[in-house]
Amino acid sequence: MSPTTPAARILPPFVMVIFGASGDLTTRKLVPALFGLQHEGAMPADYSIIGFARRPKSDDEFRKEMKEGIDKFSRLSPIDSGDWKKFTQKLSYHPGSFDDPAVYATLKKTLTDLTKTRGLTQHIFYLATSPDYFSVIVQQLAAAGLVGRNLPARVVVEKPFGHDLASARQLVTDLQACLDETNLFRIDHYLGKETVQNLLYFRFANSIWEPIWNSNLIDNVQITVAEQEGVGTRGAFYDEVGAMRDMVQNHMMQLLSITAMEPPANLTSQSIHDEKVKVLRSIPTPMVEVVRSSAIRGQYEGYRNADRVSPQSTTETYVALKLQIDNWRWSGVPFYLRTGKTLSSRASEIVIVFRRPPAALFRAELGDLLSRNAMHIRLQPDEGVHLCFNAKQPGRSSVQPVDMEFCYASEFGSYSPGAYERLLGDAIFGDSTLFTRDDEVLEAWRIVDAIRNGWKDTPIALYRTGSWGPRESDLMLKADGNHWVDLDARAKV
Numbered sequence: 001m002s003p004t005t006p007a008a009r010i011l012p013p014f015v016m017v018i019f020g021a022s023g024d025l026t027t028r029k030l031v032p033a034l035f036g037l038q039h040e041g042a043m044p045a046d047y048s049i050i051g052f053a054r055r056p057k058s059d060d061e062f063r064k065e066m067k068e069g070i071d072k073f074s075r076l077s078p079i080d081s082g083d084w085k086k087f088t089q090k091l092s093y094h095p096g097s098f099d100d101p102a103v104y105a106t107l108k109k110t111l112t113d114l115t116k117t118r119g120l121t122q123h124i125f126y127l128a129t130s131p132d133y134f135s136v137i138v139q140q141l142a143a144a145g146l147v148g149r150n151l152p153a154r155v156v157v158e159k160p161f162g163h164d165l166a167s168a169r170q171l172v173t174d175l176q177a178c179l180d181e182t183n184l185f186r187i188d189h190y191l192g193k194e195t196v197q198n199l200l201y202f203r204f205a206n207s208i209w210e211p212i213w214n215s216n217l218i219d220n221v222q223i224t225v226a227e228q229e230g231v232g233t234r235g236a237f238y239d240e241v242g243a244m245r246d247m248v249q250n251h252m253m254q255l256l257s258i259t260a261m262e263p264p265a266n267l268t269s270q271s272i273h274d275e276k277v278k279v280l281r282s283i284p285t286p287m288v289e290v291v292r293s294s295a296i297r298g299q300y301e302g303y304r305n306a307d308r309v310s311p312q313s314t315t316e317t318y319v320a321l322k323l324q325i326d327n328w329r330w331s332g333v334p335f336y337l338r339t340g341k342t343l344s345s346r347a348s349e350i351v352i353v354f355r356r357p358p359a360a361l362f363r364a365e366l367g368d369l370l371s372r373n374a375m376h377i378r379l380q381p382d383e384g385v386h387l388c389f390n391a392k393q394p395g396r397s398s399v400q401p402v403d404m405e406f407c408y409a410s411e412f413g414s415y416s417p418g419a420y421e422r423l424l425g426d427a428i429f430g431d432s433t434l435f436t437r438d439d440e441v442l443e444a445w446r447i448v449d450a451i452r453n454g455w456k457d458t459p460i461a462l463y464r465t466g467s468w469g470p471r472e473s474d475l476m477l478k479a480d481g482n483h484w485v486d487l488d489a490r491a492k493v
Contacts, residue, residue, distance in 0.1 A: 011037070011428045013044045014122040015114055017107065019098065019137055020129035021051030021062070025158065027069035029189075030128060031091075033420035035070050039083050040417070042425060046118055050110070051093045062093035075418060098133050104144035111146065123153040124427055131160055135174040142178035149180055156185040156427050159250050160241065161436075164452075165445040172438045181438060185427050190251040190348075191434040192419030195379040195408065199258045199350075200272070202377070202385065210263070212354075214329045219372060220482055222336045222351040223255050226343040230300065230465075231317070235308035242315040244297070244448055247339040253280065253444040254436070255379075256335055259350055260325055269433035273440060280443035282327045291454025293479070294322035298461045298470040300342040314460050317341045320473040321451070322480075334480060338473060342465040344488060348379035351485045357390075371401045374485060383408040 016034070018026055037043050051062050067084065071077050094110065096103030114120040125141060127134055134157055141147045147155060155175070162168030175184055190196055203209055212218070225247055231238045238246065257276035264271035286295065298318030304311050318340030325335065352375040376386040384407040391402045426434055461470035468484065477483050 009042060009425070009429070011042055011044050011047075011425060012122055013046050013118075013120050014124055014428050015048045015050065015111060015120045016124045016126060016424075016428070017050045017052050017094070017111075018126045018128055019052045019133070020127065021093070022053040022055050022057075022065075023128055025128045026051065027065065028073045029420045030126065030424070031066045032070050032074035032076075033418055033424050035074055035079070035083070035087055036076060036418060036421045037425055038087055039076055039080070040421075046120065047090055048114055048118070048120055049091050050107075051091070052096065052107070053093075054095065054097055056095045057093055059092045063088050063091050066091060098129070098137050099140065101140060101143065104140045104146065108144050108146055121152075122428070124156060125153065126156045126427075128158060131157075131162065131171070134171060138175050138178045147179045147183070151179075152183070153179070154183045154185060154427060154430070155179060156187055158187055160245055161186055161250075161441050162445065163241075163245065165442065165449045168441055168445045172442070176438070182432070184438075185432055186436040186438075186441060187423055187427075188250050188254055188436055189419040189423065190379075191254055191436075192421075192423040193379060194417070194422075195377070195383045196255070196258065197422075197434070199377070200267075204263050215331055215333045217354055218333055218352060219355045220334045220336060220353045220480075221259060222353065222485055223252060223259070223338075223349075224351075224484075224487060225252060225255075225339040225348045226346060226468075226487070227339075227341045228343060228346045230342050231303070231306050231309065233307060235306045238317075239309045239313055239315050243317055243319045243339055243341070244452060248319055248321070248337065249444050249448045250436070252337050252339060253447070254440075255350060256323070256337065257440070260330055260335070262329070267433075269431065269435075272433055273437045277437070277439050277443060278327075279325060280440065280447070282325045282330075283323055283443075283447055284326055285446060286323075286450045286454060288454045291451050292458060294476065295451045295454065296320040296461060296470060296472045296476055297455055297458070298340065298463045298473070300340070300465050301462050302465065316455075316460060318343075318461075318463060318469045318473075320469060320476060322476060323447070334482075336477060336482075336484070338469060338484070340463075340469050344466055344468050346381065347487045349487055350377040350379070351375070351487075352377070353482075353485065370399065376485075376487075 018030060020026065034049060067088070070079055094107055096106070111123060123146065125147065127137055129137065138147065138155055147153045162171050203213065257279040260279045261275040262278065264275045296319070297316035299315065300317050303309060303317055304313050320336070320338040323335045323337065325333070354373040356372045357370055371390055373390070374388045376388070378384050378386065384405060387404040388401050389404070390399045392398070393400050423434055461472045463470040474484065
């Protein structure tokens with residue numbers, strides 16, 4: 001994983017073609033991120049960004065829409081007029097249907113002209129479209145000679161990569177028939193977050209953690225990605241996908257694999273991906289009887305009344321899982337994962353819960369209530385690391401959990417490059433470390449498919465808006481003698 005931020009490196013000259021340029025992702029994330037890279041001085045002297053979509057519009061209309069998006073969604077808003085003047089000159093628009101060969105022939109001529117006149121030889125094709133178009137677009141690009149096994153052009157695809165294991169396998173086959181895996185970048189924006197990137201440095205650049213990062217001293221690991229909002233205007237999409245495919249298959253499996261992986265041989269993308277895949281392969285495929293006791297699906301009350309959601313919907317808006325990693329490091333340590341909408345607070349956090357210390361020394365005064373130590377790795381908001389340990393209260397023969405805190409904002413200032421800034425910069429640079437490899441995706445789908453198949457005959461649990469999920473989730477941990485750590489209060493564990 002590169003130790004430099006996007007702002008610390010100058011990217012090579014490039015052309016980026018964004019398919020689906022009229023969609024929200026382009027307006028909210030991609031173009032504001034590219035504008036941010038220019039503001040930080042990371043962009044080369046010359047580059048070009050071409051929007052590709054079906055709606056007819058002029059270059060000026062496209063530029064106006066992108067400026068509105070930057071004004072509304074960029075971390076740099078209000079934008080500097082000088083920055084915008086330079087940036088707008090790099091924007092253009094190419095209308096056309098995704099399945100029309102003639103449109104790709106015209107696109108090829110445009111890219112050939114940019115190569116000849118401006119030396120922009122590196123081409124990146126960003127598929128900000130529905131996954132249904134991934135194969136179509138890449139096959140059309142290959143037929144036009146714009147991507148191929150002997151060409152350096154790169155393709156970036158958004159999640160979800162497939163909707164189950166079979167479709168993901170087919171998509172891998174379709175895309176790899178047209179270009180090498182090394183030129184295929186599957187994006188997961190969680191991997192672009194600074195705190196997620198720092199997990200590797202936190203674990204392996206400090207000698208104090210590695211000796212205790214195993215089943216000898218760790219009791220359980222809890223990974224939470226909680227949202228306060230409901231489905232909002234995304235009801236139609238969400239009702240087809242659900243929390244398991246929207247969050248667990250990608251974001252949460254990535255967090256688990258980085259937390260649990262062995263030290264890589266080096267910081268190359270291949271070494272890091274290899275270790276992450278080993279973790280996923282060490283998770284046994286959940287059997288139906290295991291799913292019933294270790295996989296909870298919930299739905300918040302009122303979800304079925306949301307816009308464009310079926311009144312009979314059984315789509316899960318909450319998932320809680322218990323997974324086991326069957327290897328020497330983690331044998332016997334449960335990994336608890338939970339994610340959901342309309343929960344008590346917004347939080348993405350990894351909690352390492354250590355084994356309870358022997359209480360013999362303090363039993364006369366404390367009984368058996370000595371708290372377990374815990375490490376909180378907060379990914380958002382208030383990014384930082386917090387270590388909870390026991391200390392004697394002054395003037396009293398009692399012990400109280402206290403917190404040792406590292407806060408990103410206090411230590412490094414408020415600036416942190418956005419996830420898409422980092423990931424787009426890496427794609428342009430050709431660094432695939434923070435993207436997902438084909439075998440990672442397939443292993444995650446293997447686990448997720450087995451759980452979803454085990455849910456077919458199980459009822460969905462309802463939970464109140466503003467709670468931490470259904471009661472069944474708490475009971476799952478209680479059966480192991482554990483409970484969810486209170487992320488609001490960081491209560492003793």
